[in-house]
Every structure is written in structure tokens, then in C-alpha cells.
Amino acid sequence: MPQAVTAEEAAQQVLSVFVKTHRIAVGDSLTGLTIAMAFEDQGLNRLDMEPGMQHAIDxxxxxxxxRHSLLLTQKGFDAAK
Structure with a gap:
């Protein structure tokens, strides 16, 4: 059973999808479906995705x-590990 992650850890996973997996630039966006597919491809728990996205927005x-996609901010780019 996968170990639970914090909302901040999940947000870092979401940022990783933007910055490392898809090499998204500041001001560009991804859909939730694209993020979900990346989570699956990387073996990440999709149940962590929603709290991670919300934490990243907060x-x-x-x-x-x-259009209900998620846009990467400069602050998000800088926070990506």
C-alpha cells in the first residue's frame, strides 16, 4: 500500500509534472487530465492529486x-524541486 503524502508533498509532485515531465514555462497551463495521466505514468497515487493541486493553488x-486548466506561476516554477 502506498504511503500517504502531505498536501505539500503532493503539490510538489504536481509541480514536477509541470516543470520536469512536460517542461511547462511560466504562464503556460496543463489540464487536470494531463496531470492525472502523468501521475499514473509515474506510479503516483491519483488520490493525492486533488489535495496537491489545491495546495499549489492556495x-x-x-x-x-x-477554461479549468492550471497555469504555472513564477512562484510555482521557483518552488518546484
Missing amino acids: EGWLELTP
Whole structure:
């Protein structure tokens, strides 16, 4: 059984999808489906994805766009590990 991660750890996993997996630039966005597929491809727990995305939004690392995709901010790019 996979070990539970904190919301911050899950947010870092989401940021990794943006910065490392897809090499997204600041101001560009990904859909939730794209993030979910990357989580599956990397063997990450999809149940961690939602709290991770919400934490990243709360921290100002990602912004929800009017089209319901997630936009990477400079703060999020800088926070990515």
C-alpha cells in the first residue's frame, strides 16, 4: 500500500509534472487530465492529486484558468524541486 503524502508533498509532485515531465514555462497551463495521466505514468497515487493541486493553488504556485486548466506561476516554477 502506498504511503500517504502531505498536501505539500503532493503539490510538489504536481509541480514536477509541470516543470520536469512536460517542461511547462511560466504562464503556460496543463489540464487536470494531463496531470492525472502523468501521475499514473509515474506510479503516483491519483488520490493525492486533488489535495496537491489545491495546495499549489492556495500557495499561488498554480492558478485555475477560466477554461479549468492550471497555469504555472513564477512562484510555482521557483518552488518546484
